[in-house]
Amino acid sequence: MKVQANGLQIEVDDTGGEGRPVILLIMGLGMQLVAWPRDFVQLLVDAGFRVLRHDNRDIGLSEGFDHKGVGNIVWESIRLRLGLPVRSAYTLQDMAADSLGVLDALGIAQAHVVGASMGGMIAQRMAATAPTRVQSLVSIMSSSGARGLPGPRREVAAMLLRRPLGRGEDELIAHSIRLLRLIQSPAYPQTDEALAERLRFAMRRAYHPAGMFRQMLAIGADTERPELLGRIQCPTLVLHGEPDALVPIACGQDTARRIPGAQFVPIPGMGHDLPPEVCAILARHIVPFLNATPSRHP
Template sequence: MKIKANGIQIEVEDSGGEGRPVALLVMGLGMQLIGWPDDFVQALVDAGYRVVRHDNRDIGLSQGFDEAGAGNLLWQSVRRRIGLPVRSAYSLQDMAEDSLGVLDALGIARAHVVGASMGGMIAQRLAASAPHRAASLVSIMSSSGARQLPGPRPDVAAALLRRPPSRTEAALVAHSMGMVRLIQSPAYPQDDQVVAERIRRYMHRAYRPAGVVRQMLAIVADQGRAELLPRIASPALVLHGEADTLVPIACGRDSAQRIPGARFVSIPGMGHDLPPQVVEILMQHILPFLAHAESRS
């Protein structure tokens, strides 16, 4: 369903019914709300939570910002490297305000905020800027954004900047598959046919490459988030894969060290994806954590 949140149109999926504690799921770069695996969502619903997911701005079925242009990611990355300000169409804080706007539109005062990758960065900003709205924070395969942290493995960074050879469906699926293979969990590989079908499902729902670039620029432009993390007062759980080639595990450790009282869990063999086996492992940590945080609140 479409709702108006933070002044823009946001596509939302609301599962589990009212009267339950709420888990707000915030997805990562270029990922739609259907990027949350069904078994991840169902595990939360089965545990008694109302699960709210949304397409971040500029992705999926939410409002786009094509009038802002795509921007030059390579040039803006160079500007950041030499200490110059980065220009982006919007900020991660704007995206955190979108998430809060979703809660407002649904009449939800507080939620357990669960973010993956860029969604973890957005969740961190939400918990730091609106502590009374975050019952808890779960940050998965994400980063504090501190400048000294390592970046993606060189071949992964190069793949992020590479364009598909054409816009045929076959070429786009093959291009995405190449990226998936670079960042997937080595201990839990997924069947190529299953992954390809998932990619097609995403593309048929919405294909917005310029929005992905603008979201990447929002990440590159984000300054000072690491200094905000000590303000987070809610219980926090930081989960990270030991084999993550996109966001190295040092980034997760740094996040946990900066958030007061945060618990850090490293997952052997997990990369930068959510295959069924990884979802099962994550839920072994997330569900007890949320239950404890709920009992505290």
């Protein structure tokens, strides 16, 4: 279903029913709400939660920003490395306002907020700037964004900049599988068939690479977040895969160090993806953490 959130049309999936504590799941760069596996959502619903997923702005079935153009990714990357401001069509704070707008549209005063990768960055901003709305924060395979933290492994960075060999569906899926193989959870590899099925479903639902590039610039422009993290007051759990090749574990460790009282849990064998085994591990950490979090009155 679509809701009006922060002045935009945002696509939302609402599972579990009203009257339960709410978990808001926020997905990462260029990823649609369906990137949160249905089995993971069901684990949280079975634990007694109402689970919301939404397509971030500019991705999936939510409102896009093609009228803003894409910008020069290479030049803005150079500016980022030089410590110069990155120009972006919108900010991660705007995207945090979208997520808060989803809660507003559904009449939800407060939620547990769980974000993966870029979604963790958005969730961090929500917790820092709207403390009465966030009951607890779970930041998964994400980063504080502080300068000096390690970036993707060299082969991953190169693959991110490589163009697909063609524009057909099969070529695009093959290109995505090559990237996923570099960042996958080494202890829990998935078959090419399973990856292709998931990618094909997502691509046929919506395919909008320009939105991913604008989101990438929003991440690059978000230079103030490291200092904001010290303002977070809600209980916080930081989960990160030890062999993550896209966002190295040092990024998660720095996030937890900057958030007062945050718990940090390294996950052996977990990369930068959500295979079934990793989803089960994450749920085993997340559900007890949320159940132990007291209600915080807005």
